[in-house]
Structure formats: C-alpha cells, structure tokens
Amino acid sequence: VRRFRRVVICVWNICRSPIAEAVFRKMATDAGVVDKWRIDSAATSTYEIGNPPDHRGQACMKKHGVPMRHVARQVTKEDFMSFDYILCMDESNLSDLKKKANSVKNSKAKIELLGSYDPEKQLIIKDPYYGHEEDFENVYEQCVRCCKVFLENNS
Template sequence: MAASSTKSVLFVCLGNICRSPIAEAVFRKMATDAGVVDKWVIDSGATSDWNIGSLPDARGQACLRKHGIETSHRARQVTKDDFMSFQYILCMDESNLSDLNRKAKSVNDYRAKIELLGSYDPQKQLIIKDPYYGSDEDFEKVYEQCVRCCGAFLEANS
C-alpha cells in the first residue's frame, strides 16, 4: 500500500489495450508535466481477461506517439486487491461501470471510488466509446476525450 500522501488511480476498459492504456499514458504525462507524478500511483486494467500480457493496440500507440507520449503498459485484468489499493477506479462506459460495481460487491469494505472517466469531461461527453473496431480518427477522439477528462480529474485532485 502506498503512503497516505500518495494518490492512486486505475483506468479501466473492457480489454486494457485501447482506451484505458491511452488514459493511463495521458494522465501519467500530465502528472509528469505538472511535477506531481511522484505523488501518484497510476495504472490501467481490464474488466475481461482477453488480452492479459498484450501491448496496447498499435493504433493507440501510434496516436499517443503522434502526441509525444510513449507507453510500455501490458494489459492486465482488474483484481479484488485493486478495489482496496486504488482511491479512484475510472472507467470508460456503462458496461465497464456495471462490471466494476459487480466485482466490487465481492470485496469487503473496498475503498475505491468507481466512476466514469467521462464524468470529468468539461464537454459532458460521459461515454468514451471503444475504438477497437473503428478508425485512426476514433483513437484520436478517445485521446482527445482522455486529455479533457484527465486534465479535469488532475485539477480536481491537486
């Protein structure tokens, strides 16, 4: 468990290869640029077990690189421990939210606040749609939503 002055956030989507690793990488860069990355534990995970160990989708990595961001994340599934060790679990859509709330019920006295990342969007776009079956433009839209939401989340927790 991290020191009490450390804050923690876990970004979650279905497979942990598109949306959540983009959100994790964007937030890590923002926290680094703000000089507060050492005050945060930042990670991402999946509600499913489909892609465990996989690198993020190549289109997502290309989108991040285009914006000067690198990631070496490997997909992992959310564990029961995550509900105890993370303060915030921020997910991308209603399906992720219901999966996480169902999993959380099996953890006694969990401490994580489970929310949609989009609830922080100044443009009020609550859902961050899965770009997996989409185009490069869909990955760019996810990136832009993550920038807005992560910026507002970081500001709210600074």
C-alpha cells in the same frame, strides 16, 4: 505525503484505458506531481491479458509525444482495496466494476466514469477497437480533457 492511487479500466485494456493511463501519467509528470500518484490501467475481461496496447493507440500516442508502456492485465480484488479511484470508460465497465466491488470486503475505491470529468459532457468514451485512426484520436482528445479536469480537482 499521501500518495493517491488511480486506475483506469476498460474491457480489454489495450485501447482506451492504456491511452488514459499514458495521458494522465504525462500530465502528472509535466505538472510535477507524478510522485503523488500511482497510475495504472486494467481490463474487466481476461481476453487480452499479457498483450501490448493496440498499434493504432500506440501510433496516436507517439504522434502526440506521450510515452506508452503497458501490458494488459485484469482488474483484481486488491485494486479495489488499494486504489482511491477506479475510472472506467462506459456503463458496461461501470456495472461490471460495481459488481466486483460488492464482492470485496474492504473496497475503498471510488468507481466513476472518466467521462464524468469531461467539460464537453461526453460521458462515454467509446471503444475505438473496431474503428479507425480517427476514433483513437477522439479517445485521446477526450482523455486529455477528462484527465486535465480530474488532475485539477485532485491535486
């Protein structure tokens, strides 16, 4: 049985991408297909490496009963060679990732915006870091919509 690999990327790996990782892991678990996936998240920057997710994101996940265990890390060259999908949050992430992928000889990952799977057509998942709790709730809701469609399309 082939195991799909999916990593979600944002700038710091403490807000959006850990939420998307946790949401997708719970959906895959609930659907009984989590063993078919390697699920992770990472950052394009080095600023927050080693830190846990933002406390507001953790509170949002707890409210929705979604387990979240993550420590921020930076995307690596190996990620481009080992993951099937690298899904990111905005155009800046997409640009950074495509540049990095061009420097990796055996890059096989399909790099896309996670929002491209949003049935409500909200392409960009906005960074809630400088916002409030409701901004984290919006990220959660968008990730739920996108991850649901992504999982349906790839199961």
